Every structure is written in structure tokens, then in C-alpha cells.
Amino acid sequence: MTTSAPSQRERRTAPREPSPGGSRGGAARLRGLVASAGRAVLTQRVVLLVVLLVAVVATFTTLSARNYLSAPYDAPYMALALINAVPLVMLGLAQLLVITSGRGGIDLSVGAVVSLTGMVFGLALGEWGWSLAAAVVLAAVFGAACGALNGVLVAYVGFPPLITTLATYYVFSSLAIVITGQQPISTEPVQELYGAARAVPVLGSGPDAIALPLSILTFLVPTVLVVWVLLNRTTYGRRLYAIGTNDVAAEWAGIDVRRTRFLAFAGAGLVSGLVAVVTTAQFASARPDAGTAGSGMALPAITIAVLGGVAITGGIGRVAGVVLAALLVVWLDAGILLAIPGNAGSQFQLLALGVVLVAAALLNGLTARRFGTT
Amino acid sequence: MSAPSTAPPAVRRSPARGPRVLPFPVTGQEVVLLGVIAVLWAVLGAATPAFLTSGSVVPLLVATAPIALIGVGMTVVIISGGIDVSVGSVVMVCAVVTAEAMTSAGVPLLVAVGLSIAVGGLLGLVNGTLVAYGRVHAIIITFGTLNVFRFVGLQVFGGSTVDGIPPTLAVFGRGEAGRTLGVPHSFLLVVVVAALFWYALRHTAGGRHYYAVGGDAHAARLAGVPVQRRVLLAYVLTGLLTGLAACFVIAQGTSTLAPNVGSGMELAAIAAVVIGGTSIMGGRGSVLGTVLGALLVQTVASGITQLGWPSQLSSLFIGLFIIVAVGVDLLRQRTRRSA
Numbered sequence: 275m276t277t278s279a280p281s282q283r284e285r286r287t288a289p290r291e292p293s294p295g296g297s298r299g300g301a302a303r304l305r306g307l308v309a310s311a312g313r314a315v316l317t318q319r320v321v322l323l324v325v326l327l328v329a330v331v332a333t334f335t336t337l338s339a340r341n342y343l344s345a346p347y348d349a350p351y352m353a354l355a356l357i358n359a360v361p362l363v364m365l366g367l368a369q370l371l372v373i374t375s376g377r378g379g380i381d382l383s384v385g386a387v388v389s390l391t392g393m394v395f396g397l398a399l400g401e402w403g404w405s406l407a408a409a410v411v412l413a414a415v416f417g418a419a420c421g422a423l424n425g426v427l428v429a430y431v432g433f434p435p436l437i438t439t440l441a442t443y444y445v446f447s448s449l450a451i452v453i454t455g456q457q458p459i460s461t462e463p464v465q466e467l468y469g470a471a472r473a474v475p476v477l478g479s480g481p482d483a484i485a486l487p488l489s490i491l492t493f494l495v496p497t498v499l500v501v502w503v504l505l506n507r508t509t510y511g512r513r514l515y516a517i518g519t520n521d522v523a524a525e526w527a528g529i530d531v532r533r534t535r536f537l538a539f540a541g542a543g544l545v546s547g548l549v550a551v552v553t554t555a556q557f558a559s560a561r562p563d564a565g566t567a568g569s570g571m572a573l574p575a576i577t578i579a580v581l582g583g584v585a586i587t588g589g590i591g592r593v594a595g596v597v598l599a600a601l602l603v604v605w606l607d608a609g610i611l612l613a614i615p616g617n618a619g620s621q622f623q624l625l626a627l628g629v630v631l632v633a634a635a636l637l638n639g640l641t642a643r644r645f646g647t648t
Numbered sequence: 649m650s651a652p653s654t655a656p657p658a659v660r661r662s663p664a665r666g667p668r669v670l671p672f673p674v675t676g677q678e679v680v681l682l683g684v685i686a687v688l689w690a691v692l693g694a695a696t697p698a699f700l701t702s703g704s705v706v707p708l709l710v711a712t713a714p715i716a717l718i719g720v721g722m723t724v725v726i727i728s729g730g731i732d733v734s735v736g737s738v739v740m741v742c743a744v745v746t747a748e749a750m751t752s753a754g755v756p757l758l759v760a761v762g763l764s765i766a767v768g769g770l771l772g773l774v775n776g777t778l779v780a781y782g783r784v785h786a787i788i789i790t791f792g793t794l795n796v797f798r799f800v801g802l803q804v805f806g807g808s809t810v811d812g813i814p815p816t817l818a819v820f821g822r823g824e825a826g827r828t829l830g831v832p833h834s835f836l837l838v839v840v841v842a843a844l845f846w847y848a849l850r851h852t853a854g855g856r857h858y859y860a861v862g863g864d865a866h867a868a869r870l871a872g873v874p875v876q877r878r879v880l881l882a883y884v885l886t887g888l889l890t891g892l893a894a895c896f897v898i899a900q901g902t903s904t905l906a907p908n909v910g911s912g913m914e915l916a917a918i919a920a921v922v923i924g925g926t927s928i929m930g931g932r933g934s935v936l937g938t939v940l941g942a943l944l945v946q947t948v949a950s951g952i953t954q955l956g957w958p959s960q961l962s963s964l965f966i967g968l969f970i971i972v973a974v975g976v977d978l979l980r981q982r983t984r985r986s987a
Contacts, residue, residue: 378928378929380787382915427971431975431978432978433971433974433975433978434928434929434974436731436928437922437928437970437974438971438974440915440918440919440922440967440970441919441966441967441968441970441971441974442967443915443967444915444919444963444964444966444967444970445963445964445967445968447960447963448960448961448962448963448964448967449964451958451960452958452960452961452964455958456958456960573733573791573794576787576791577791577792577795580788580791586785586787586788587785616807617802617807618807621799621802621803622799624795624796624798624799624802625795625796625799627792627795628792628793628794628795628796628797628798628799629792629796631788631791631792631795632778632784632788632789632792632793632796635782635784635785635788635789635792636778636782636784638784639782639783639784643783
């Protein structure tokens, strides 16, 4: 290739400003743009997720327009489907914090923390007669304490995170069931909480209004903003990425590695505590197996985090990736439910989740070798 | 970490002076586990006279078998530096395929067992190929295949349960047909398999390769170990053993198989491996420890039922045992390093 040097340069500058020099041909400029776009899709997880998201929404909207689906796949439906994104995104962010802290960081116990904190929250609100605000604060504090237990064992004692959180998963889920003798708590104050999970119209009015589940506005958006600010605009965030990338180097740089890692686990617990409130409101009852029924909440949360581009080895991960991955999965699931009604639909959701995860991971591995590190 | 917080772990070289932890009297986790199990059995035997009778011990051994068997395979995977969280789904697929074959085609015992093992091996091959040649972390791959396998299993189930399973597999069950001289066949098989794996891992070159791969895959490759082939084989072996374990699961159940079969078994198997003293970081561990770990977990579960406590308390104890087992292991490593 004779024009390799200039086109290389253009490829690098193309995404921001296509080409200031007007002397070059339009075809070459276009080629450079296409090449850089292709490369961005392959190497930037966020770009890939946006492309997939657009493809999924476009596919199902087209299918819906041609009446292939059992119900219209439109904006109101997609907005209502977002209720499923609340626990996914929040717990995905919890995993983001923990996995980014490195040294095999992972938290298998988030689902069990949701169960146990949900029971404590239900007891406080429904049995002890606490006010809602006090009970929510208690849930956050209790969740953080559960996470702090993980954090102490991992960061200060030196247990491997996978094992620690496997052990606390067992402990918390067992306590959640034993605490009330397997009985869910659904007294009146807890049932009234269901109002907190209702949908509120945000755009338009009447039957065509786009209604968002309230928990999106009260829990999801604030959590996303706080975690984003924490990771991108505070020294704590920089420290977290530093210890995840190389904790020996970080320690030499004067960072308190243990405290930083401890706080990541405590933060994950706090977010799980808030998810417990959302889940309790959604079911109008505090269930002892809320976060552990079936395959639990931890495995989907880790899946979302990994799909969102969080490197399992630590040090790499973005809030936008986790949010986009959750949106992709939620809207894909919602579409599949309409395309394949009934039991088979939820089965195909599993297939889609697994295939997307493995394909994204393989693609990442491939591009990392082809283009250097992502 | 005994080093002061300002010094990075890498420079911790001289042993910490001051109050030193005494060297542990026994070196192997197996010995510790045997002791713990013996104490537990003695205590439970004293507390509930029914515990140390064959009517209680045989079901205990039978119930231990599937987790122990999967755990043996999982031990090889974890020693080689990987992990397989999809085994629960593999159990489900193998169980439903085998149960369908027995109910609709009425296949005999050997065919049923062979089919289950073959299906398990095939799914293990999928995992192994992706992990060994995809160069993606094992936990991500197996999280993905967990979902895909579950989909496959649910498709075979077809939205309902499998009913009227014939007692073809009763030789592995808890009933009279499942015993010879009072010893359950399923547990005998576990002992045989574990002994084979123990010998292979300890005394054959191929077995030592797994420790080399788990210790440092790059160094192992330079030393001439076929790293990718070994990794692939580890997952295939786990799949084969999981297929056999699925037969045990069918035999222990009723004549109805529900779609939730196998769920949670991956965590139970990992727990057994870890309690058995295998390092989750790879490069260290033994299958005997895993079998003892599975036995310990099942002893706790069975003991709690017999004491009349809520059965969910058993997971609380499993969690505590994991923490204690890993803590003891850490302590032992540290004393060995500073000795």
C-alpha cells in the first residue's frame, strides 16, 4: 500500500475531525472513515454494544410493523420493559466496582445480599413500624455491612474473592431463609410500597404516553450517576483503576490498596442493599429467596458486567458499557417474549444471553490480539 | 498480610519476627478434613443415636456421590487454573436426555449410562474448545455455556416434567438394588474414580502437567507441556464425570424429573473442591480432599436434618466451612513460607 502513511494518520484522526485538508480525495476520506468505524466496532465495546442495540431495536420494530409479533414492540412497551433493567444495571455496576478492583475480584454473593437485606428491610418496614426513609437507609447500611464483610476477608485477610463470596453467598442466603422461618413478609406497609414500582408517564399523555417505572428515576438513574462520578471524577475512581491494573505498582505509588479494594466490596454491598428495596417494592413482599431463586441474581449481573466490557482481570471497565449491555439484554429479551410467546420465549432468552456473552468475549480476545490491547 | 501496608507484597522476604503462629501439626488438608469428619460423626452419633446406623450412613454416602464425582472433575479443572460454572446445566441436559431415552425408548442400563456420559463429554468438549482455543477466561466462557446448555435442556424438557422414569438406574439409587454388602454402588464408583484420578494426577507425567499449567501456563508451554490439549481434556473429563453424576441424580430422585434438576450443583461442587484444599488460583490440590470435602458438606446437611434444625441452616455451615478451610490453608501457606 503506497498511501499507507497518510491513511494511517487519517485513520487515527478521522473519528474526531474527518479531514481538515481538502486536497485529499473524498473516496480516500470515506475509506478512512469506514476503516476507523470498523475498527471502533471491533475494539471499542461501547461502540459494538450501540451497534447491536440499534440492530436489535430495528429488527423488532420492523417485525412489529409487519405484525409478526404478538403485541406491538413500541416505545411504551420498551419503556415498561425497563423495570427488568433496574436490578440488572445496579448489580452490574456492583460487579463493575468489584471486578475492576482486580486480583480476581468478583462477587457471587450479591443475590444473597439482596435476599437478606430485603428481609431486614421488610422486617423494619413491615414489622417494626419504621418509616420508609429510615428503612431504606437501614437497607443501604445493612447491604454495605454485608459487602464490608466480603471486603475485610478479601482485602485485609487475603482470601480469594471467588471463594469468599461463594462462602458468604451460602451464609447470607441461609440466614435470609432462617430469619423468618421461610415466610415472606407482606404486611400492609410492604404492600403499599408497590406504589413505588408503578409506572409514571414522562412523555406525552393519555394512552400513548410513554410511562417509565418509578424505580428507574428513584434508584437506577441516581445509582448510575453516582457510580459514574465516583469512577471518572474522583481520586477514588483513579485509585480503583490503578489497583486493578497493577496493585504492586499502585502500592508503590502510595495508594492504600487494601482500603481501596475493601471500599469496592462495601460499595457493591450498598448497591445490592438498594436493589433489595427495589425488588421488595416490585413484588410487594419481602421474599427470602428474592435474589437467590433459580440461578439467582449474581450470575446475570456478572454476565452483564462482562458483556459490558469489564475485564475479568481487573482495571478495565466503563459505566456506559454496563448500562448499554443491560439495555441490550432487556430489550432483546422483551422482543423475544413477543416473537416467541410462552415458555419457549424465556428459554430462547437464555440462548440469546449465552451466545451474546460468548461471542462478545471471543471477539474481544480476537481483536485484542489483532489490534493490540483494547 | 504480615507486611506493613506501605511495602508492596513483592518485597516481603524476611519472615515476620514477633509472635509467630505455631507450625500446623498436620500438613495435608485431607488429614484435617478426616479429623473434622470424624469429630462431626462422633458428635452427631452421640446427639442422635440414629445417625451412626446403616439406615442413615448409606443415604449419606449415596447423596455425596454426585457432588463428589463432579468435584473430582472440577478439581482437575481448578488445578489447571480454570473453573467450570456450567456443570449444573450439564447435569440438567444429561439427566433429561437420559430420562427421555429411558421413558420413551426404554433403553437398557448400559446404554443409558453410556448416553449420559457421552452427552456430558460432548458438552465438556464445547467448554474445553472455547476455553483452550478462544483464549478467554474460563469463568466467562462457562457462564455463557451455562445459559446455552440450560436452553438446550429446557428444549428437551419441552415445558413440562419427564414422568414415569423406569427404575433402570436403580443400581445407583438408595434402595436395596443400589447396594452390595451394604455399600452403595454409587459411592464405590466415586472411590474408584477418585483413586484413578489421584494416581494419574500424582504419578503420571500427563497428570503433573495439570499442576504445571495451573502454576504458570507460560512456563509450562516453554517446558514442552501441550497446554491447550491439557486444558481441553480437563473440561472433557469434567463433562464425562458430570454425565455419570447425572445418572446418580436420576437414580436418587423419584420417577419424575423436573426442569430445576442440577441447579446449584456448580456451587456445591466448587465448595467441595475448595473445602478439600485445592487452591482456586490453580497449581495445587488433590481429588481425595475433594471427596472428603463433599462428604463433609453432606454430613453437615444430613446431621442438621437429623437434629431437627431447619435444613437451610446447612448452607450457613457450608459457608463457614469454606471460610475456615481457606483460612487454614492460608495460614499453612504462610507458616510454610516463613519457616
